[in-house]
Amino acid sequence: SQQGEEDPQALSIQEGENATMNCSYKTSINNLQWYRQNSGRGLVHLILIRSNEREKHSGRLRVTLDTSKKSSSLLITASRAADTASYFCATEAYAGGTSYGKLTFGQGTILTVHP
Amino acid sequence: DTAVSQTPKYLVTQMGNDKSIKCEQNLGHDTMYWYKQDSKKFLKIMFSYNNKELIINETVPNRFSPKSPDKAHLNLHINSLELGDSAVYFCASNPGGILASTDTQYFGPGTRLTVL
Numbered sequence A: 001s002q003q004g005e006e007d008p009q010a011l012s013i014q015e016g017e018n019a020t021m022n023c024s025y026k027t028s029i030n031n032l033q034w035y036r037q038n039s040g041r042g043l044v045h046l047i048l049i050r051s052n053e054r055e056k057h058s059g060r061l062r063v064t065l066d067t068s069k070k071s072s073s074l075l076i077t078a079s080r081a082a083d084t085a086s087y088f089c090a091t092e093a094y095a096g097g098t099s100y101g102k103l104t105f106g107q108g109t110i111l112t113v114h115p
Numbered sequence B: 001d002t003a004v005s006q007t008p009k010y011l012v013t014q015m016g017n018d019k020s021i022k023c024e025q026n027l028g029h030d031t032m033y034w035y036k037q038d039s040k041k042f043l044k045i046m047f048s049y050n051n052k053e054l055i056i057n058e059t060v061p062n063r064f065s066p067k068s069p070d071k072a073h074l075n076l077h078i079n080s081l082e083l084g085d086s087a088v089y090f091c092a093s094n095p096g097g098i099l100a101s102t103d104t105q106y107f108g109p110g111t112r113l114t115v116l
Helices: none
Strands: A005-007 A010-014 A019-024 A029-037 A043-050 A055-058 A061-066 A071-076 A085-093 A103-105 A109-114 B004-007 B010-013 B019-025 B031-037 B043-050 B053-057 B064-070 B073-078 B087-094 B111-115
Touching: A005 A085, A010 A019, A019 A085, A019 A109, A029 A061, A029 A071, A043 A055, A043 A061, A043 A071, A071 A085, A103 B043, B004 B087, B010 B019, B019 B031, B019 B087, B019 B111, B031 B073, B043 B064, B043 B073, B053 B064, B073 B087
Parallel strands: A010 A109, B010 B111
Antiparallel strands: A005 A019, A019 A071, A029 A043, A029 A085, A055 A061, A061 A071, A085 A103, A085 A109, B004 B019, B019 B073, B031 B043, B031 B087, B043 B053, B064 B073, B087 B111
16 A cells, blocks of 8 residues: 555645645654655655654745654645645655665645635 | 756657666766656656665566666666556655665656657
């Protein structure tokens, strides 16, 4: 089954509002990452949170991680039309110390920010 | 300068043909990956190489064969193309080695493969 499932699948908001996306996963992880993909483009790394961290900030982004619930959320504050994109969470499963950097991606949340 | 580049950007070909996609990274990273993104945007890892050595090989048909001539390049060759191979293929790189926890992965712009 798929690691990293996101909710909602699509989110439509007005500029200035906050956007919250959630990600759930199934196995123990080393870290969880969020990526953005603009239409027709490659993925761009946004933020990485390690399994021993609970919250991380980067500019207008805030990520939380709850390993007991195996879930994470990405909050984008004061959204802009330029934030319109697909957002993916990706997990690196814990492999007993040996990591090959294998990421498993969720199916993404499509965020549309209306001007 | 582009960090991770792929060629070609678009590839349209007939069923049964053999084609290659090339990837190069100028970041000095040790690890490179190939991902496949299907029409539903689901992104799945296919292969990973660390310093020219294959370290991840997911359940991918034998028709797909990666080749890493040096650690800056990871090419993907596909034999006997099928309709279901139509997808966007992304290359990525990562500074981490085999024993290092993964860090940011840097993605190329993608190659949209259409098999007719």
